[in-house]
Amino acid sequence: MQIILKKYILPLAHTFSISRESRDEQDTLIVGLTLNGKTGYGEATSNPYYKITIEGMMAEIQAVRDQIEDFDFDTPENFYAHLETLNLHKFTLCALDLAANDLYGKLKGKPLYEIWGTTTDQYPITNYTIGIDTIEKMVAKLKEKPWPLYKIKLGTNEDVEIIRELRKHTASVFRIDANTAWTADETIKNAPLLKELGVEFLEQPLKADDWEGMALVREQSVLPIIADESCIIESDVEACGPYFHGINIKLTKCGGLTPARRMIKKGRELGLQLMVGCMTESTVGISAIAQLLPQLDYVDMDGAMLLKRDLAKGVRILNNGKVIFPELPGSGIELL
Template identity: 40%
Template sequence: MKLNFTIKQLRLKETFSIAYGNYDKREALLVELFHQGNKGYGECIAIDYYQINLPNFASTLKEIQSRIEVHPIIHPKEFFQFLVSLNLHPFLLSALDCAYWDLFGKLENKSFIELNNIPHENLVESSITVSVDDIEKQILKIEKSKWNRFKVKCKGLNKDNVEKLLQLNRNIALDSNASFTNEDCIWLQENIEVQKFSYLEQPRPIDQYSILKKEGFANWMADEDCQDMDSLEELIPYYKSINIKLMKCGGLTPALEMIRKGRELGYKIMIGCMTESSVGISAGCVLTGLADYSDLDGANLISNDYATGNFVENGKIMLSGKPGLGIQLK
């Protein structure tokens, strides 16, 4: 098995504005595993508020390259245990885990969905993100869009804007990226109209969720607060839903376990993404048969997608049915 990797730049179609800042581009680390004429792909993205440094990741891959390349082909869940022994950052772990699942499926001529017996009919539609902006511009984007589900970004709480969004009678979620105050959260979870939002994501900064009440009207969804399996039980009194992103938890293998455990604990599950190419989105798409929500618009937001595979068209999850994750580079 051979390992190749390169850093690429993703250009956004328009400035992406969230509470953490404004972005026109993202950097991606593309990982390729090659064996017997087949190539498996994975990627991770440089996200500043996660303090991700891709050159450091590339240096790590150079250090462990020989150990990966001499490893025999085994089942991905067993290979994941080997990867865990390397003490990798979850983002890099995810890129390697997804690349190996893609390679293994291509070698076996079976899709990830076949290998894991995942439902693949009547998949929940993905939302598309509406960046922070004047409320009139956000509403205009929603009204002009061919998508049916929307995640509206906000920086702090504007009650008038909340009322305007609710009056649209559309499938809308709010994502404040941790910019709501305790007072904002109290108002939201005590306001019966707020239950019309499909969910309200990551209202407070990490670990500052004690004000949240699961029994309130707001469907609070944990994003940054929900990093891995260890956080699930602690969040039960506060959150109804969790956003599982492959890069946060370390890839497809741990995501499957998080979904299983999340279901046992009564959470609603979302498969989410960051700004990613079709390499990352293809991996997220294969899990949507296990989810209540999906937010996999990342590749739709960039102008230079360098891969094909599973994709999202006007919110509809389109599975290729090809072996592995179905990823090919353009």
């Protein structure tokens, strides 16, 4: 097996702001795994919150390149077990695991969702994200992209006012992501106001380790609460069970499709609502997420839609939210 590594800088269509940062571009690592004339592709983005750089991930892979390339590849699960012995960061694991799954599907000649025993007859549509900005600019972004379902990033001094103003311009469903910016009291106070304004759920309103606050919110909030920063790796699923109504799984954070599928299984056992989110990936990462769609209640896979230029072909998302799956097997990825 041969490894291919390439760094890309993805320009964003608009400055993207959340409660703790703003950016105009997104660095990303594309990993290719080639075997028997087929190449599978995976992706992981840089992330300052988690102190992840592209150079760091590439250095990790280069340090164990021989151990990866010499592995007798058979299944993504066995390959992942091998990778876990190499002490790689979860983001690095994700890029390799996504590539391995794409490669496996291409070697088998089938899309991953079919290999996993699911169909695309029914699946949730993705939201489209509106980042934090002035109210006027947030309204302009909403009008620029008519969409049936929006995720609104909040964490300002005028959060409810923002939603009131946005509601004047669309009847679409809203989801709120405060990215840990609220307190328990703020969340409980804001929830009924936001529910009246057509908000479906609140994502990670409190700091990731504020379990006491989350217990209060879980008991008193009139809106469902979905974990994000509190649910990173597999062991977090059970920990989140008593405190949240659902979990948002990020492939880059948990280490890829292989652990994400185990998290989905555990979440179902616990009765949690299941969502998979993105990290402003290109179509490489988004196409991998799409393979999980039949297993999910919610999805946030608009990353490639936020880019000025993409770097790959794969799944396509139409303006009504419908997903067009590629004919190419695996995750269906081709680099441009």
